[in-house]
Amino acid sequence: MIGIAVIGYGYWGPNLVRNFSLVDDARVVAVVDQRPEQRATVERLYPTVQTYADPADMLLNPDVDAVVIATPVSSHFELSMQALQAGKHVMVEKPMTSTVADGEKLVAEAAERGLTLMVDHTFIYTSAVRKIHELVGDGQLGELYYYDSVRVNLGLFQHDVSVLWDLAVHDLSIMDFLLGQSPTSVAATGIAHVEGQPVNMAYLTCFFEGSTIAHFHVNWLAPVKVRQTLICGSERMVVFDDLEASEKVKVYDKGIVLGDPDQIGFEPRVGYRTGDMWAPRLDVTEALRVEAEHFVDCINTGSTPESDGAAGLRIVRILEAATTSLGLQGAPVEI
Incomplete structure (x- = not known):
């Protein structure tokens, strides 16, 4: 069972939490959002999900195996790198990063650590x-x-x-x-x-x-x-x-x-x-349900996502x- 944490519970975050909650081999264990009202909404809808204001605190949770990032593009690189360095698989919203240089660093980091890096190319x-x-x-x-x-x-x-x-x-x-x-x-x-x-x-x-x-x-x-x-x-x-x-x-x-x-x-x-x-x-x-299942399957099997870090880098x-x-x-x- 893959433990999923979602960072960002704004426009896209609720869709991610809902779809990952339906994947057989996964469970949403954590949601991160700086806004107290958003955390309160998560706690009301998903009582078993732990909420955090700081991503660093969430990354210390041993039940988290993978991090899904749905935040502004300016934060994608820092949050993705922190998650990879903490040994977590990563799925990040598109565009993957705001620069090619940052994208190359993420791809290299994931490869070195043997972790799945996937970009949310939903379409x-x-x-x-x-x-x-x-x-x-x-x-x-x-x-x-x-x-x-x-x-x-x-x-x-x-x-x-x-x-x-x-x-x-x-x-x-x-x-x-x-x-x-x-x-x-x-x-x-x-x-x-x-x-x-x-x-x-x-x-x-x-x-x-x-x-x-x-x-x-x-x-x-x-x-x-x-x-x-x-x-x-x-x-x-x-x-x-x-x-x-x-x-x-x-x-x-x-x-x-x-x-x-x-x-x-x-x-x-x-x-x-x-x-x-x-x-x-x-x-x-x-589509997001198909994508969520694909991400979890890639983690379990070690296969390469169809929208992997290389695909995200090509778009950047x-x-x-x-x-x-x-x-x-x-x-x-x-x-």
Whole structure:
């Protein structure tokens, strides 16, 4: 039985505690939060869970085998390192750290101590994304041409990170999982409409070897909420709309057909192919439950998480390069 401690009982913490409480091979033994009212809520809902105001006190609890961190990104490195050095397995919210250098230190520390380091890339554990991953892996989409996503809404403005680190991190983790390759360079543009605050809308382009390209539009200042991704392959195309109650994934048998380049005449070289659209059936199991079970299983078996420290580090590399590009008004930055 793996003893779980959750640090941070704010927006995401309650979901983590609830889902880890349902995992057969785990039990939540501790929750850390500086706010007395949050600790009181935990004590009322989970009478057997010990609460702490200081993470250092929690790390002395011998019943804690693994620590799950759901705090602002600025605290991720320090809390994760303290937990690893105390011999605890770690699952940390995304982005894993605020710098590449800190991410590299965490990956090295976990490897040296033989501990599991996992990043909470929740979306890759959704049935929708896993179905798309299956389609890509089976070659049903053909050669991948582009990945294009939009994630916009009105709020919530963050004060410590830009919209790229807050919203684009979700889609970057999905892209990393689906494409299975890292970009060679990135270019980002954006603007802060509130003086003295981080960039609140941005456009990020990732360039890869070959003809694949990825583009992300993220915005805290939009009149509507949009969570849509288009993935185009040479054989089929996919639309992933996370706000759809059903049919979140739609597969289109559409594309182009290239004619004979040596053909003489008035026929266009590019033709169009239109076939059926189908929506695969998706599992309704909560993604965080799947992820929690995966984390515990990796601890028990010593296997590598699908969203391990290396995956988290790849995303931080992209975000750090994108931040540099923002300061250069969109000039490409190599990774």
